[in-house]
Amino acid sequence: MTQSGSYDVNAIRREFPILKKSINGYPLVYLDSAASAQKPLSVIEAQREYEAHFHSNIHRGVHTLATQATEAFESVRTKIADHINAAQREEIIFTSGTTDGINLVAGTWGRANLNEEDTIVLSRLEHHSNIVPWQILATEKRFKIEVIELNEDGSLDESSLNEKLALNPKMVAISHVSNTLGTVNDVKRITALAHSVGATVIVDGSQAVPHKTIDVTDIDCDFYVASGHKMYGPSGIGFLYGKHSLLEQMPPWRGGGEMIASVSFEEPTTFNIPPYKFEAGTPHLSGVVGLGAAIDWLNSVGLEKIAAHEKSLIEYASGELMKIDGMKLIGTAPAKASVISFLVEGIHPSDIGTLLDGLGIAVRTGHHCTEPIMTKLGIPGTVRASFAAYSTKAEVDALVAGVNRAVKLLR
Amino acid sequence: MTQSGSYDVNAIRREFPILKKSINGYPLVYLDSAASAQKPLSVIEAQREYEAHFHSNIHRGVHTLATQATEAFESVRTKIADHINAAQREEIIFTSGTTDGINLVAGTWGRANLNEEDTIVLSRLEHHSNIVPWQILATEKRFKIEVIELNEDGSLDESSLNEKLALNPKMVAISHVSNTLGTVNDVKRITALAHSVGATVIVDGSQAVPHKTIDVTDIDCDFYVASGHKMYGPSGIGFLYGKHSLLEQMPPWRGGGEMIASVSFEEPTTFNIPPYKFEAGTPHLSGVVGLGAAIDWLNSVGLEKIAAHEKSLIEYASGELMKIDGMKLIGTAPAKASVISFLVEGIHPSDIGTLLDGLGIAVRTGHHCTEPIMTKLGIPGTVRASFAAYSTKAEVDALVAGVNRAVKLLR
Amino acid sequence: MNTDTRLELRQREIIEEFEMFSDWMEKYEHIIEIGKELDPISEEHKVDDNLIKGCQSRVWLHAELNSEGIVIFTADSDAIITKGLVALMIRVLSDAEPLEIAKTELHFLEAIGLNSHLSPTRSNGLLSMVKQMKMYGIAFSAR
Amino acid sequence: MNTDTRLELRQREIIEEFEMFSDWMEKYEHIIEIGKELDPISEEHKVDDNLIKGCQSRVWLHAELNSEGIVIFTADSDAIITKGLVALMIRVLSDAEPLEIAKTELHFLEAIGLNSHLSPTRSNGLLSMVKQMKMYGIAFSAR
Ligand SMILES: Cc1ncc(COP(=O)(O)O)c(C=O)c1O
C-alpha cells in the first residue's frame, strides 16, 4: 500500500486533538469511527465560536443576534442541500440524528400511509434504528415487514430482493452502507426497482456520508437520513432529506414552537410549510453550525481522496488480518466501505476487544446494533475495526500485531 | 435597588464572552435570556474539552474511551437527578429539549392513555410546545382539551381551575413559569388538586429551571421537562423527569439503538428498561457534558442568589418602565419570575424592538409562541425583556432610555 | 443591474437621500417619517384578502392597473417602521409598467444598510410583500 | 469495610496475587489462566434459566446451599476474560455462608485496577452477576 502523494494523513491527524492521546500507556489507535468519528479542530472551534460570540435563539427575532444566528443556521441548510445535491434547500430537515430521522419518517409518512393490508421491505443488514421504528409502528398499524436476505459475503441476495419487491411493498427501507459488514448497497438501482413497483424508498446513509459523495437526485430516493457525528461533525444533530412533494403531504410529527402557522384554542391550529413544519422546538444551534463546518472540512480534504485512502487501508488490513490463523472476515462483499468485521476461531470477540483496549487500540465488539445479522450467522458478535480519513497504515499494523498478541494469549 | 454584597455581577459577566460584544456600535444589552440564555466559559470549555479529548460513542463499548464517555454521560444523569431531587437517577431521560420531552410524554403516556371519552386540561398561558403536541394527538384520539383561563394580571383564574378539574381530566399540563407573562404557577398545589381528581400532571419547567431550585419530589408532579439552553447550557439537549412507576408502564417512543433489549425479525423485539428505553440513537454527548457543567455553574453561583438578583432587577425595571407615558405591563401576577412583557399605547411592539436593536438592545417582540394569550388579550404581541444572572441595573437603565427614545420617535 | 431605467433612478434617489444619515436611529427616524406620510390605502382595500401575514407586523397591499397600463400600488401596515419600508417599495415600484415591475432588481435596501429587513428569516412580511408586488407585475403584463 | 472476615482475607489474597503484574497484558494473561482453570459448571445447570445476559458475553451462574449451610457457586461464560473475572468472584464468594455473601463489599477489582469491568455501563453482565450472587446470599439466609 502506498499513500497517494497528495494525501497527507499526518497533516490531517494534526487537526484532530484527540489523536494525540495515550490509553493505558499506549498511543491511542482509534478504529471505532463507524460508531462515531472524531472531530477536527475546525468543527470544534466553529461551535465554540458560535457559543462564545454569536449565540441567540433563532427565527422570529428582530434583534441582530437573532437575525445573524438564523442566517448562520439557514445557511447550513443550504450547504447540506448543495452537498447532497438536493433540488431545494427546503428538502433538508434538521433532526437529532439518523435514528430521529427514521422515526420522523415512520411517525409521519408511515403513520399516514401504512395500514393492515400493506407490506414494507427491510434488509437483513439494517441497523436497529432502521428496524425498530417500523416494528413499533407495525404493532399498531398491523402491516407486514418482509426482509431481504443476504449472500454469504454480506451482499444483498438478488433473488430475495426480487422476491420481496414482487410483494408490491409500500416502502423499502435500506442502508446505503452496512455499519457491520461494510457492504455498499447499490441504492440507485434498488430505488429504481422499488419505484417500479410503486414503493417509497428511504435510505439510511449514516455510514455512507463520511465515505462517499452523495447525490440524492441521482439516487432518486424519497428520503435520505444521516448523522452529524458520523461525518466528523457534532453529536445530537443530523438531517433528513425528503422529496418536497412528499414533505408537503406529510402530517406534522412533534408539535411545538416554529412548526406552526397559528395556534389557537378556538380555531384549528395551522402548520408551517416544510421544512419548518417538522422542526419543533429550539434546534441544536451549535450542532448545526458544527455540521456546516464538518461539511466544509470534508470538502476541503475531498471525499474522493478520503475514500481512496480508506480503500487502500482496508485492503491492506484485510490482507494482513487474513494471515492470522483461524481468522474469518465477516462481510466480504465486492463493494465495501471502510469497516472490517472479523472473528477468530474459538475466541469470543469481546476478549479480543478487551485485550486490544489494553494496548490502546479502540475497536468495537458485539452486535453493533445489527442483531438480525448475528442471529442469521449464528455468532455472538464480531470485532469491528473501522477506518476514517485520519487512519494510518501504522495503525493497521498495530491492530494486526494486537490481534496476534491477543490470540496467542487467548488460545 | 441595591445589589447584594456577595453577588458580584461584574465577575459573573466576565464569564460570558458574548457580553463583550458590540451591536450597531453600542455595547450589547442582552435582554432575551428567556428565549435562550448565554453560556458561561465553563460550559463552552466543558464541551470543547469533551470533543477535543474524550469523545467516543457510548454504551456497549469495551474500549477505554467508550467507557469513560459513558461514565461522563451517566454521571450527568445522576447530577440532574440530584439537582431536581428525583428519587432515582433512572427517572431522568435525556431529550433534545422541552419540546421533545413534552412530545415524548404525549407520544407514549398520552397515546397509551388518552381516548375519546377523556379530557385533558391545559392553561391559557402555555407555550405552543405544551399545546400543539396535545392538539395533534387529540385529532387522532379525539379526547377533549379544556383551558384554564387567566385573571387580568396573568395569574391562573382559580374558579376556572376548579371548574376544569371538576371535569375529572386524565391529565393536567401546566407551565411552572410563563415565558410571556412571567407568572409563577404554584405547581405543587395544582399537582395536589389534580391528583385528587386522578389526573396525571406534567409541568413545563423550561422557564423555571434557570430561576428556581426545583424539587420534583416536593412538587410531586408526574413529569417535569426542561431545556439545557434556557439554563446556561447547550442547545439540543434537555431532560424529562418521570416517576419511575409511570416510565415503566409507558410504551417506547422512538425506536433505534440502545432502547432495545433484543431485536429480531423472527421473535418479538424486546425493550430496555427506563430510562434507556426512551433514549433511541446516539445521544447529544457534548450537550450532556455541557448541561452537567451548566448545573455546576448554577450551583456555584447559587440559584437563590441569582433569583434575588433578578427579582431586584425586575422590580426596578417595572418601576422605571411605568414612568413612560402609555406604558402597560402585560403580566403583573404577584408571583413573577424574571420576564417583563409590555406595550406602549398606540405603538406596535415590533417597532420598539427594531429601534432597540438599533441601540444594541436585544429584546424579543411578538407572540413568544403563546398565541392564545395574545388572542385573549386582543393584542398583536408584546415587547419582552428578560433577565438573567448576568443582567445589570445599567442594562435596565439602557432599556428604559431606549424605550423612551423609541417612543418619542414613533409617536 | 439596469442602469438606465426609471425604476433604477428612483432607487438611486432613495440611496442618495439616505446618505446624509450617519447612524441607525436617524435612518429609522426618516423611515418613520416616510411611513407616516404614506398615502392611506382605502378602507375597502384594507381587507383580509389583501393581507400579507408576517409573524409580527401585518401588511395590506392593493394593486390596480389604470387605463394607461400603469400599475398603482397602495398599502398599509400596523407597524410604522414596516410601513415606512413599504412606502419605499411603493416609491420604487408603483406608478410603473407591469413589465418594469417584474424585471426590476431591488437593491436599494441593501445599499442603505437595511437589507436584513428583507431576509427570509425576518418576520415582518416585507419579503412576501415584494414577491407579491412582482407577481402583480407578471400577472398584469400577461393581460 | 470489614477487615477481619474470611471473605475479606480472600479478597486481599487476590490483590496480593495481582501486585506482581506491572502491566495490563500481564494482568489479563493471569485472568485468562484463572478463567481456563475454573471448575466447569455441570451441563444441567448451563441452561437459560441460569443465564445472566450482558450485551456481549453471557454468564451462567448456579448456586446451591449444601447441607452445612454453605453456598456453592458454579459458573461459566462464553468469553474467557469474563470467565476469569467470574472465577475471581467465585473465589471470594463461593464456599461461604449466605449472610457473609450478602454482607461482603467487593473491592478487590478496584484494587487491582479492573473496576471498569464492574461498571453499570459495561456490557459483560458481570455487575448483574454480582447482584445475583448477593441475591442468592439474601435468599438463602432467609431460609
Ligand atoms: C414555557 C416554555 N415552554 C416550552 C419552551 C420550548 O422549549 P424548547 O424550544 O427548548 O424546546 C419554551 C421556550 O421557548 C418555553 O419558554
Ligand SMILES: Cc1ncc(COP(=O)(O)O)c(C=O)c1O
Ligand atoms: C447504519 C446505521 N444506521 C443508523 C445508525 C444510528 O445513528 P444515530 O445513532 O446517530 O442515530 C447508525 C449508527 O450507529 C448506523 O451505523
